[in-house]
Amino acid sequence: MIRALRERWRQGHRTMAYPAGAPVLPDRHLGRPALDPSRCLPDCHACAEACPTAAIDATAGLTLDLGRCLFCAACSQVCPRAAIAWTGDWRMATRSREALVVKDRELELAEALDARLRRLFGRSLKLRQVSAGGCNACEADVNVLSTIGWDIGRFGIQIVASPRHADGLLITGPVPENMRLGLEKTWQATPSPKLVIAVGACAIAGGPFAGHPEVTGGAAATVPVDLFIPGCPPHPATILDGLLRLLGRLSATDPVES
Amino acid sequence: MARVSLAELYNGGAVLLAEVPRLGWEDLRVAVGDEVAAGNRLAALAGRPVGDGIEVLAVLVRPEQGCLAAGRAVVGDRFASLTPGCPQAHWFERELAEGWGIVPEGHPWLKPIRFHRSYRPGHDAWGRADDAPILPSVTDFFRVDGEEVHEVAVGPVHAGVIEPGHFRFSCHGERVMHLEISLGYQHRGVERALVGGPDRRSVHLAETLAGDSSVAHATAFSQLVEGLSGCQAPPRAEIIRAVALELERLANHVGDLGALAGDVGYLPTLSFCGRLRGDILNLTAELCGNRFGRNLVRPGGVAFDLEPERVERLATRLGAAMRDVRGAVGMLFDSSSVMARLEGTGALSAAQAVELGLVGVAARACGLDRDVRAELPSGMYRFAQVPVSTWHTGDVFARAWVRWLEVQRSSQFIQDRLAAMPKGPTRVDCRPLAGGSLAVSLVEGWRGEVCHLAITEPAGRFASYKVVDPSFHNWMGLALALREQQISDFPLCNKSFNLSYCGHDL
Numbered sequence: 001m002i003r004a005l006r007e008r009w010r011q012g013h014r015t016m017a018y019p020a021g022a023p024v025l026p027d028r029h030l031g032r033p034a035l036d037p038s039r040c041l042p043d044c045h046a047c048a049e050a051c052p053t054a055a056i057d058a059t060a061g062l063t064l065d066l067g068r069c070l071f072c073a074a075c076s077q078v079c080p081r082a083a084i085a086w087t088g089d090w091r092m093a094t095r096s097r098e099a100l101v102v103k104d105r106e107l108e109l110a111e112a113l114d115a116r117l118r119r120l121f122g123r124s125l126k127l128r129q130v131s132a133g134g135c136n137a138c139e140a141d142v143n144v145l146s147t148i149g150w151d152i153g154r155f156g157i158q159i160v161a162s163p164r165h166a167d168g169l170l171i172t173g174p175v176p177e178n179m180r181l182g183l184e185k186t187w188q189a190t191p192s193p194k195l196v197i198a199v200g201a202c203a204i205a206g207g208p209f210a211g212h213p214e215v216t217g218g219a220a221a222t223v224p225v226d227l228f229i230p231g232c233p234p235h236p237a238t239i240l241d242g243l244l245r246l247l248g249r250l251s252a253t254d255p256v257e258s
Numbered sequence: 259m260a261r262v263s264l265a266e267l268y269n270g271g272a273v274l275l276a277e278v279p280r281l282g283w284e285d286l287r288v289a290v291g292d293e294v295a296a297g298n299r300l301a302a303l304a305g306r307p308v309g310d311g312i313e314v315l316a317v318l319v320r321p322e323q324g325c326l327a328a329g330r331a332v333v334g335d336r337f338a339s340l341t342p343g344c345p346q347a348h349w350f351e352r353e354l355a356e357g358w359g360i361v362p363e364g365h366p367w368l369k370p371i372r373f374h375r376s377y378r379p380g381h382d383a384w385g386r387a388d389d390a391p392i393l394p395s396v397t398d399f400f401r402v403d404g405e406e407v408h409e410v411a412v413g414p415v416h417a418g419v420i421e422p423g424h425f426r427f428s429c430h431g432e433r434v435m436h437l438e439i440s441l442g443y444q445h446r447g448v449e450r451a452l453v454g455g456p457d458r459r460s461v462h463l464a465e466t467l468a469g470d471s472s473v474a475h476a477t478a479f480s481q482l483v484e485g486l487s488g489c490q491a492p493p494r495a496e497i498i499r500a501v502a503l504e505l506e507r508l509a510n511h512v513g514d515l516g517a518l519a520g521d522v523g524y525l526p527t528l529s530f531c532g533r534l535r536g537d538i539l540n541l542t543a544e545l546c547g548n549r550f551g552r553n554l555v556r557p558g559g560v561a562f563d564l565e566p567e568r569v570e571r572l573a574t575r576l577g578a579a580m581r582d583v584r585g586a587v588g589m590l591f592d593s594s595s596v597m598a599r600l601e602g603t604g605a606l607s608a609a610q611a612v613e614l615g616l617v618g619v620a621a622r623a624c625g626l627d628r629d630v631r632a633e634l635p636s637g638m639y640r641f642a643q644v645p646v647s648t649w650h651t652g653d654v655f656a657r658a659w660v661r662w663l664e665v666q667r668s669s670q671f672i673q674d675r676l677a678a679m680p681k682g683p684t685r686v687d688c689r690p691l692a693g694g695s696l697a698v699s700l701v702e703g704w705r706g707e708v709c710h711l712a713i714t715e716p717a718g719r720f721a722s723y724k725v726v727d728p729s730f731h732n733w734m735g736l737a738l739a740l741r742e743q744q745i746s747d748f749p750l751c752n753k754s755f756n757l758s759y760c761g762h763d764l
Contacts, residue, residue: 003592004526007585014533026540028547028562052459070462072553129419133444135760136421137469137550140513143419144539147532161417176763178373178394178443179422182414208462214374214447232552233469236536 015151019244023090023237030071031089034105037062039083047075047084053201053210066092066107066230067100067204093229093242097220100204100228110227112248117193121167122247124156127197128166128190132183133215134173138200138233142170145236157243163187168195169223172233174202174215180222187223195246197227199239204228262289264318264327269634270481272488272697275713278315278328284338286316286331291343293318293327299615299628301326301700301709303340303350304724305358307378308332312358317698317711321633326698335381339365346615349730355383369397372442372763377450395424395440402428402435410745414443421759429745437740437748439733444763452712452723456483456557456691464710465552468727468761470510473502473542474703475725476555478710481636482699483557486691486714491637495559495684497675500638501572502542502551502560504668507704509538511661511668512583514756518658519590521750522599530586537579544572559685573676580669587662600655604739604751607652616735618706618728619664620755622648623656630702644671657754691718705729705758727761 016023025031040062048058055068056075062083064075076084093110094100100107112118131139145152146159160166163186175183187196198219201207206217219225229242244250262285265278281289294300302317311332318327339362340347349371351362356370359381368383373394376382386392394414401409407430414422422443428436448463464479465472477499484490491499516531539549546554546562554560564572590596606616611624621628629646631639647663649656693716701708706728715721736755740748 003589007530007589008526010585011530011582026543026547028545029543030547050458052462070552071548072462074458130415131419131421131444133446133760134421135466135469136758137466137472137552139419139421140470140539141549144532144536146419147536148529149533149536159419163415173444174446176443176445178445179414181393182422182443186415202466208459208466209446209448209451212447212451214445232466233550235549 015148015154018237018240019250025088025090025235025237029088029235030073030086032087032092032107033064033069033102034085034087035062035064035102036083036085037104039081041081044080046078046080050074050078053208061103064102065100065205066102067097067228068201068210069230070201070208070232090235090237091241092231092234092238093227093245095227097204097228100230110242110245113246118248120193121195122249125243125247126158126160126165126167127170128163128168128186129159129170129172130183130186132171132173132175132179132219133202133209134200138172138202141233141236142172142199142239145240150236150240152240152243155244155247155249163189164191166190166194168197170197170199171203171219171223172199174206174209174217175219175222176215180216183219183222195226196223197229197242198225199229200234201230201232204230207232262286262329264289264329267326267328267696267698269326269630270485270636270697270699272485272692272695275694275696278330278696281329281331283314283331283333286314286329287338287340289329290316290318290340290347293320294344294346297322298327300344300346300350301698301707302711302724302726303347303354304711304722305354305360306713306722307358312354312360314354315696319633321628324634326634328696328698333360335359336361336363338363341365345613346731349734359383367400370442372445374442374445394442397440399426399440400428400436400438404430406430407435423759425748427740427745427748432744432746434740434743434745437737439737441733441759441762444760446760446764448764449723449725453720455720455723461556467725467764468729468758469550471506471703471705471708471727471758471761473499473506473551473555474701474708476551477503477637478699478701478708480555480557481701482697482710482712483688483691485697485699486695486712486718487557487688488692489558489686489688491559492683492686493680494563494682496638497679498545498560498562498564498684499555501672501675502545502554503701503703504672505538505542506551507668508665509535509542510704511665512538514753515587515590515658515661517753518600518654518750519596521753522596524590524593524596527586527590530582534579534583534586541572541575541579544568556685558688559683561685563684564679569676569679573673576669576672583665587665591662597655599750600658601651601653603654603747604743604754605651605653606735606739608650610738611652611735614734614738615731617731618702619657619660620732620735621706622646623660624652625650630700630707634700636699636701638675642671642675644668654750654754693718703728705756706732725764727758729757729762732757733762
């Protein structure tokens, strides 16, 4: 007991300040990509050809679908003109699938829920996590939000053990055929009104498994999705930012708490 | 009895497939049985269609010789099962039956393991029609009958943030008489998608086979490609790979020690280790930007170099994290109430571990010194060794204690490597892959041995690709560890193995 107290004293309080200040990210972290189509050489499709998940369309202009993106940087490495650059910006969650398609330097970040749902969930959001073909990386970075370092409990957000106790589902993975029924039943078991949050490239568009006959290609094929959080896996800061934005606890432009 | 000779090959090396002897099935069956009886173990049993039949390739680890042995045989729709004389083949034979629609006759418990359609239309080991629906876990389960026996079914969706799988317990009161584990919910068709590669997606499939073992799987894949293309990653790249692999081990072991503490209600260690796991993942992100080491390991080397300041920063931050880990884990093993819950719970004997062919932490916790880093060293481990950590009690305590020993060894290993980084390039170009060849690549991931195996067609593309995650060997170990335990100890036992669902389901 004494030893536990002494260690507690020595290790101190370690919950991060975020969102009162920007999260600390490594210098090699790849955040939101910024595109500059004006730099593209005519008829150059090098980036699209290098992309493992067909996230890039360089046929008419240049677009990058964050929903498919694995953030591997294969595109920017082959680009002769630096038309694709990686910002360190961790904020990438959107409310619609279309909004994930980046055309330039901007991204339309997720808007908050309407007033009624904010009143219901704004200060208490209970989520059931469903891994449906997730490789355990997205799961791990969702799990980390409940540790003392991130402590999502301070925002009233909690991962709960049963869909019956939940206000929504947080789905990871490309939803294999073998998990479709499991996901559907879990969704049905969640009382309405309910939210669905798709975390990671797999849950949004199948990730590296897109096109495999064994998977359905993401959560939206089975359930309606309210929030898309891209990444492979998304950084915990990206996930938390998305959740807080959905709950209306961050403004559209300000990285810190409003 | 004349012993059939199998082809010898080395970890990460390639041989011409023609040099792997093609035997009759009976000869191969006896040869595998003899190898296992002599203390070797089955690393993989892989099938591929050849003519009208299926060619089964057996790969064994010969730890004493530091090499692998391979042999093959073509079987028809039915063949004599290996399993009765060689229990560690049981899961592999179920996999072969499901994938290729062939029946190992005499297999004691022949059921699907992933619940997908046979890869050969018209061939189904259970005689199902090509359009018959296949639903996961819709199958026979082992049943214990008796007036007061009841069954408890858990999953696929679990209470925690964890992958899906179905567990069915036969209990008498609180006492578990039998546990049957039914997986396949995570099946994403990775092996089939790798056929025809390597292409731009292949390495990403390797990195997501089991996301908490991204570095291990990406390294196994890269070694395989390097072996087939006859190139070798430069020493500096080998070091960076080894540092990433040991960081992956550290992060997962520290997280598991915290989770084990949580499962017995000892919250201080749970809290500290949850955070510390993240600190270690952040060190991996220092290497390559991704907390799981993605985009770092590539065929031919690594995609990122480390500048001197980065190396220094890593060493300092690892030192600081390890000080906190020592404090957090020390108090766990110092608490008698914790020890009382860990000791004697979920024990397996060394004999069971040998029979089942367990690998990794689960095997070392039964006293077996199985560790690919020492048995079949590749990459950096050929030049710098990590002592193999074992304990002999086979229980939850042993699996926790081995993790703690490995945390200490791995962190020291990383510090030693960072202190002596050779100069030079970090990546070489891979030449085209050799055609008509077989390569096998093993890496000791944090759970145990990760095995990748590929056969190339004449033009050098993958004609067949097989992945064996350590979980594939070990799930049955968890099932046996639960026997005669309290059902309430399942979470604790499960966490002490912490096996991968997607790594198994592929």
